Amino acid sequence: MGALDMKAWVMIAAPVALGLAGAGAWLALRDAPQAAIDPAVPVMPATVDIAQGEALYAQNCAACHGANLEGQPDWRTPDADGRLPAPPHDETGHTWHHPDRMLFEYTKLGGREALARQGVEFDSGMPGFGDVLTDREIWNILAYIQSTWPERERAAQAERTAADLANGGN
Template sequence: MRGLVAVFAIGGLAALGAAAYVWTGSAANVQSGVMPATVDLVAGKALYAETCAACHGANLEGQENWRSPGEDGRLPAPPHDETGHTWHHSDQVLFDYTKLGGREMMAAQGMEFDSGMPGFGDQLTDQEIWNILGYIKSTWPEEIQDMQAARTNGVPVN
């Protein structure tokens, strides 16, 4: 039975990853595009500490066993450093996932996914979300930043 659950979990992860990777549209009432040219990294770091670190770690390390569903069937919070998959997604996907939450963002794409990621659109302004994302991205090595930028710009990256 555990093997079957693992197969379904891996399949669900693959579907989520594929959907998030190829999706470039935006859900209703969500800013479209890429990160603004100007973000406040100091404010982003402070907002990350206040809003995100409880789940994603003070050092962007994520929760243990983040690739395996917990007892509730949900995936633990992934790391946002270069060891995680955050950099695999475009700016738009990261923004929408943060603003809408995982379940709502995926539902907007016609997919059902029980995500533990809440939406922060009622707590944070769009600029504050961009500031947080800018801070996260600023911690990545240059090569990772370049690959994420390519994905944001629609350039295939292996």
């Protein structure tokens, strides 16, 4: 079950498990994880527009990361400038190895800035899209990318996101 599927299952099953009398408890349970999260840590919205994400990916990302999320050839080998080519965003790449927060910040701020905020100096070729795309559009693109992954990769990425949120994004 993917992260979005799991959220939907929890949203349906939890109120039934708690019973109608426990509706107030369900609301508190549902909202408790968000209340503990640092508001500065970006979190995937509960609803996303995967179709818009696919269209935005085609417009803003496909030129480097491939129309089919396949990335550039030899993406693990630095080019003449010492930069790594754009990696694939399908299951053959490493995108699914990162929590949502990292993927969001990398897209919004660009690779160099996102990593610098983590104390890592790296000459990434990934530009920031914060001046081009809204936060919601970035989330829609990330949701589209995630929707293409097989179950195993989605589950692993969801676990990393949950661990990252539990850690406050650190």
